[in-house]
Amino acid sequence: MEFRDQKQIQLFNGHSDTVYCAKFSQYHNLNYHCNVIYSSSDDKTIRFWDIKDNQQLQMFSEHTESVCGIEFSSFSGGRYLCSGSDDNTICLCDVETSKLLHTFCGHTNIV
Structure with a gap:
């Protein structure tokens, strides 16, 4: 499949460094x-x-590294969001309340 007429429809500015991952929220849509x-x-x-x-x-800023x-x-x-970080942790957040539910520690390297 060829996309000749591709054009940018939206640009989000806010991160101050490289963006690694982007996902649509099924929870907000439903x-x-x-x-x-x-x-x-x-x-x-x-x-x-939005x-x-x-x-x-x-904005969640629970991690201490990338x-x-x-x-x-x-x-x-899709109410819950997991994130992996260079700080060797996984954070579990509730997107409805925007609260951190738990930080999982124990990895010895980047998650």
């Missing part, structure tokens, strides 16, 4: 009928972006 993207970055944050209004909604990847839960409609 429960609030809005389109939200989550992104993780070398700037140690996870940011939530696609329609082109603005940052929220956030390498993020993944939504396959249960509860």
Whole structure:
């Protein structure tokens, strides 16, 4: 498949360093009928972006090093977000309340 007429439709500025991962939130789409993207970055944050209004909604800054990847839960409609980091931890957050639920420690290297 060839995409000749590709064009950028949105640009989100806010991270101060490399972005490693971006994912659409099924939870926000199902429960609030809005389109939200989550992104993780070398700037140690996870940011939530409202696609329609082109603005940052929220920011998690629970990690002390780069956030390498993020993944939504396959249960509860994607309400929970896991993030892996250079700080050797995994954080579990509730996207409904924007709260950190638990930090999993024990890895001896980057997650």
